Amino acid sequence: MSQLILALLVGMACGVILKRNKSLKYMPTIVLATVACLLLVMGAKIGGNPEVLASLPRLGGKSLVFATLSIAGGVLLSLPLRGRN
Numbered sequence: 001m002s003q004l005i006l007a008l009l010v011g012m013a014c015g016v017i018l019k020r021n022k023s024l025k026y027m028p029t030i031v032l033a034t035v036a037c038l039l040l041v042m043g044a045k046i047g048g049n050p051e052v053l054a055s056l057p058r059l060g061g062k063s064l065v066f067a068t069l070s071i072a073g074g075v076l077l078s079l080p081l082r083g084r085n
Contacts, residue, residue: 018024046052
């Protein structure tokens with residue numbers, strides 16, 4: 001956990017130091033490519049794990065219930081605010 005916090009702080013320091021550097025205009029593209037690679041590697045690792053693949057139907061059902069209840073809760077909690085402008 002401390003490694004994650006340290007990496008976050010180092011990244012913030014680099015951002016502050018390099019704030020006016022023109023090379024940062026490519027940063028969104030670099031971040032997008034990095035996240036895409038991360039998702040690819042995670043998907044390959046999960047797809048190669050037979051235990052995870054065996055439990056996908058159960059996990060999918062729980063995910064569907066969770067998503068449905070989250071949406072319903074959000075809608076119900078927003079109803080009292082509907083008339084306010």
